Amino acid sequence: VVKNNNNNSSSNSNNNNSxxxxxxxxxxxxxxxxxxxxxxxxxxxxxRTGLFAMSHFSTFPRGxxxxxxxxxASDDKSRSYYEELVRELYQINFFHPVKLGLQNVDRLxxxxxxxxxxxxxxxxxxxxxxxxxxxxxxxxxxxxGKKVGLFCSPHVSSFRERMQVNGKLIEESEVETLLPRxxxxxxxxxIPATFFEITTALAFCFYAxxxxxxxxxxxxxxxxxxxxxxxxxxxxxxxxSIGLEHTRILGDTIELIAKEKxxxxxxxxxxxxxxxVPHDVLQQCAIEKxxxxxxxxxxILPQYNAIVEDYDEENSQTAQAAISLVLGKCPELGPLSExxxxxxxSIRPPCRFEFVQVPAAHIDSxxxxxxxxEVILDVAHNPPAMEHLLKKVQSHFGSQTPNMxxxxxxxxxxxxAACGRMALELVxxxxxxxxxxxxxxxxxxxxxxxxxAVPKHEGINFDLQDRSITTQVNKALKLALERNxxxxxxxxxxxxxxxxxxxxxxxxxxxxx
Numbered sequence: 001v002v003k004n005n006n007n008n009s010s011s012n013s014n015n016n017n018s019x020x021x022x023x024x025x026x027x028x029x030x031x032x033x034x035x036x037x038x039x040x041x042x043x044x045x046x047x048r049t050g051l052f053a054m055s056h057f058s059t060f061p062r063g064x065x066x067x068x069x070x071x072x073a074s075d076d077k078s079r080s081y082y083e084e085l086v087r088e089l090y091q092i093n094f095f096h097p098v099k100l101g102l103q104n105v106d107r108l109x110x111x112x113x114x115x116x117x118x119x120x121x122x123x124x125x126x127x128x129x130x131x132x133x134x135x136x137x138x139x140x141x142x143x144x145g146k147k148v149g150l151f152c153s154p155h156v157s158s159f160r161e162r163m164q165v166n167g168k169l170i171e172e173s174e175v176e177t178l179l180p181r182x183x184x185x186x187x188x189x190x191i192p193a194t195f196f197e198i199t200t201a202l203a204f205c206f207y208a209x210x211x212x213x214x215x216x217x218x219x220x221x222x223x224x225x226x227x228x229x230x231x232x233x234x235x236x237x238x239x240x241s242i243g244l245e246h247t248r249i250l251g252d253t254i255e256l257i258a259k260e261k262x263x264x265x266x267x268x269x270x271x272x273x274x275x276x277v278p279h280d281v282l283q284q285c286a287i288e289k290x291x292x293x294x295x296x297x298x299x300i301l302p303q304y305n306a307i308v309e310d311y312d313e314e315n316s317q318t319a320q321a322a323i324s325l326v327l328g329k330c331p332e333l334g335p336l337s338e339x340x341x342x343x344x345x346s347i348r349p350p351c352r353f354e355f356v357q358v359p360a361a362h363i364d365s366x367x368x369x370x371x372x373x374e375v376i377l378d379v380a381h382n383p384p385a386m387e388h389l390l391k392k393v394q395s396h397f398g399s400q401t402p403n404m405x406x407x408x409x410x411x412x413x414x415x416x417a418a419c420g421r422m423a424l425e426l427v428x429x430x431x432x433x434x435x436x437x438x439x440x441x442x443x444x445x446x447x448x449x450x451x452x453a454v455p456k457h458e459g460i461n462f463d464l465q466d467r468s469i470t471t472q473v474n475k476a477l478k479l480a481l482e483r484n485x486x487x488x489x490x491x492x493x494x495x496x497x498x499x500x501x502x503x504x505x506x507x508x509x510x511x512x513x
Contacts, residue, residue, distance in 0.1 A: 082172035083511055085179045086159050092195050105197045105227040111185040112201055115208035119149075120333070121215045121231045122326060125223040125261045126240030128385050129274065129315045131349055133240050136319035137326075138216040140344025142166045144336050149207035149215040151200070151228070156350050157497040158508040163203040165210045169508060170203075178205045196220050200227040214333060222250050224263020235326050237264045237291065240318055241276040243384045248413060255281050265291035270325060272297070274318050275306070276384070297321045309395040311388040312352065316345040351377045351496050353392055362504050363477045373480045373487060374402075375503060380490045382414050386422040389490060393426065402486045404428070407476050407499070409437040409469070409491040412445040416453035419491075424456060426488065431459035433485075435472045439494035469498040477502075 079087070109116065124134045131152050138150040148166055155161035160169040182201050186193050193201070200220075207215050214235075219226040223239075242258045250260045258278050262285035265271050271286050272295045273279070279296070286294045298304040300321035308314050323341055327334045336344075348354065354377040360367040380389040394401065408423050410416055427433035438447050447464060451457050461472065473489065480487040489499050497509065 079511070080172070081176050085175060086510065088183075089159075089179065089195055089198060092193075092198065101225050102227070102230060104191055104193045105200060105230055107189060107191050108182070108185060108193050108197060108201045109204065109230050111189050111191070112182065112205055113208075115204045116215070116231060119207060119212060119215050120330065121217050121234045122236050122238065122322065123217050123219070123228065123231050123234040123264045124238045124240065125219040125226075125264050126238070126274065127243035127245050127257070127261075128382070128388070129240035129311065129318065130218050130238075132312065132315040132352055133238060133319045133322070134216045134218040135347060135349050136316060136345040137322055138164075138214075139167070139347045140319065140323050140336060140341050141214055141216075141333055143340040143344045144334055146213040146333060147210060149203070149210070149212040150218075151203045151215065152218045152349075153196075153199075153220050154493050156493060157500060158510045159199075160508060160510075162199060163206050165207065165212060170206050174206060174209070175202070178202055178209070181205075194227075197227045219261075219264065222257075222263070223261040225260075226263075229264055231264075232266065234264070234266060234269050235329055236270050236272055236322055237266065238272045238274075238318065238322055239264070239277060239282065240274040240315070241384070242278060242282075243276070243382060244415065245382055245413070254278055258282055259285060262286070262289075265289045267291060270295065270329070272300070272318070272322055272325060275314065295321070295325065300324050309391045310353075311385075311392065312348055319345045350500075351379045351493065353378050353389070353396075356503055356505065358477060358503055360481055363474070363481050367481075371481065373477055373485075375477075376486065376488045377496065377499065378488065378490045379493045379496065381411060381419075381492050383418040383422070386419050386490070389488075390422055390426055393488070403433070403483065405433050405435070405476050405480045405483075405485045405487045407435040407437060407473055407487065407489045408450075409439050409495045410445045410450060411443045411492045411494070412449060413443065414445070416445055416450055417455070420450065420454035423490075424454070429456070431456055432461070435461040435476045437462075437469045437472045437491075437495060438467045439469065439492055439498070441492075441494040444492060444494055469495055470502045473499055473502040 122137060124130045124137075126133070134150060134152055138148045142148045150164045151162065153162050158169065160172070160175070163170045179198075179202055182198055182205070185191065186198070217228050217231065219228050223229060239261050242254055242261060244252075244254065244257065250257045255278060258281045262282055265286055267290035269291055270293050271282075271291050273282055274297065283294055286292050297317050298306070301317060301324070304317060305313070308317075320341055323336065327336060356375040356377060357372040358375055360369045360371040360373070363373065376393075378389050380386045393404070404427050406423055406427050408419070410419055423434055424431065436447055436450050438444050447462050447467060451460070451462070454460070461475065463471065476487055479485070489495070500507070501509065
């Protein structure tokens, strides 16, 4: 249906970089440091290069006991070496439970040569909009011929989406080269790094290997204790918005969450904030940290529009303000014309009010009509994002708003009741137009939890025996085709890989690692 080559940006690059980051290729560990812990009875891909192979040996100090881990060491010949490595990485938090803090990532960053200390960085945090703002900034700077690294999370269909240079994903071969070295660094220095810490280190090495001119770095969760927060002197710290999210980790009030995200502010470094933040709290944080100047988007953009119904326009304005501030500080990253900035900031990430046209023949192979079902994909996953989605649907379609059918699945740490109310509003209080799904991810809300939270759930489509996302998407597509409806799929990003595959979208996709 849709072919997505994940390269929406200019292919221009500047190969005459004045700085070099080749140290990341040489600083890893000399082969003589290896302890010959691994044995291979076959081709090199059967050598267990990751942390999980090491958990079989007494020299590896963590692992949680003597339970049977034979499933980890099984060598599935149908998987590529890349898939084996990523599988090990996905499983790592089973053995190293997530513990927020910077000690592990600081040690790991030092072990790989501190590549980020030598690369200009724009650091972006926020409840909603940080991924879009990061992409828009990166896409704009590469319009001037610069080589720009982008770090974003979570991914939609492939782990490789998390790290890109000028819109091009890290290659599987690069993961195969760099990731084992990071595993080795963890082993040699006894660093119990988590999935996100290792992923962050992998990205830093990838950017150094490509001699990037700039990195746009999106935080994973919060800011103060996020693994990306080892940046010492960012060109700019951006906080896009503040809302209630991850309350068990970040705090249960807007003020507490704001203080966590303000952790990316650094002494002497400018700060830019979006419109939906508690300015009094963030300004006080900036004063306490010696960060600044403190800017809002209207401070920078004379044409700022405070009344926007499309969150993408709000994100574009934040990105444009950021670009202006960075160019004022580092003109060598330009020049950028207004037209280039407009083009660069017009990009949307996948699944942000993304339209897909699905042919009738894809939905029903016996249907020969040249009819299409219009599908909108949006990772609205919390109440502020759901409210934005509702407003965007209304503003986009106006008085011609079609009948809507909605597929929704959420993460367990969100306000399910508020999201459920807005989902019903999107389908005009017709429960039969709503389909509930549950992603195969530990953070996903169960169908039972969503049903308990939705005040009016009689008639809602769900199946406790078959919780497959594909099943409900196919059912919704068929009903939308029969009844001439527009289908919206929204909620957690963890749904979207299965959804996009069900819709027939062609793009890089990892197998079930």
